[in-house]
Amino acid sequence: NAGVTQTPKFQVLKTGQSMTLQCAQDMNHNSMYWYRQDPGMGLRLIYYSASEGTTDKGEVPNGYNVSRLNKREFSLRLESAAPSQTSVYFCASSHDRPTEAFFGQGTRLTVV
C-alpha cells in the first residue's frame, strides 16, 4: 500500500537548470498538493489541484508550474532553478477537502 510516492528523493541542481518533481497517489483521492518545507517557515503551499484538470496557486507559487496529469499524478516543475528554491518538497493528497492529508516522503532539493 504505497500511498503517496514522490520521485526523486534527493536532487542537486545548478542555478538555471530545470527539473520536474513527480508525485503519484494510489488512494483515488481527488485533491493533491505541493508544499515546501523550510527551517523556521513550516510548510507553505505552492500549488494545489482540487480535481483532475484543475490547478490553483497557493501561498508561494512564483518560480513553479504544475501539471495534474491524471487523477493519480501531480507534477511540480522548476523551469529555471534558483538557490532560493533549495528546500524539501512534499506532495500530499486528500479525498476532497484536506481534512486528512496524506503526505509523500519528501524530495530534498539543493540548488547551487
Added chain:
Amino acid sequence: AQRVTQPEKLLSVFKGAPVELKCNYSYSGSPELFWYVQYSRQRLQLLLRHISRESIKGFTADLNKGETSFHLKKPFAQEEDSAMYYCALVSGYSTLTFGKGTMLLVSP
C-alpha cells in the same frame, strides 16, 4: 486571511513531564484544526483533529474558540514523542495552512 501561530520553535522536556505545545489561530470563519507530526526520517502524518475529540498516543487537544487556541497536551511525555509537531487549519475548500512547527525533544 487565516494564520496559524506556534510560538515555540523548540520545547525540551524530561521523560514523564507534562507537555503542552501551543497553537493559536486567526480565522474569520468556523475553523477546522489539526495536529500533524513528523518523526525523524518519516513522512508527515495526521496526529489528531479537533472535530473528533480523540486521544491519540496519549495526546489531546481542545479547541478554545474564545482564546482562538488549539494547544496539544500530554500528561507524561515519552522519548518516542520526540518529533516535529505542526498545527494546521483548514479554511475554505482546499487550503490547509500550517504553523511553523515546534520541535519536541524528550530527554531520558
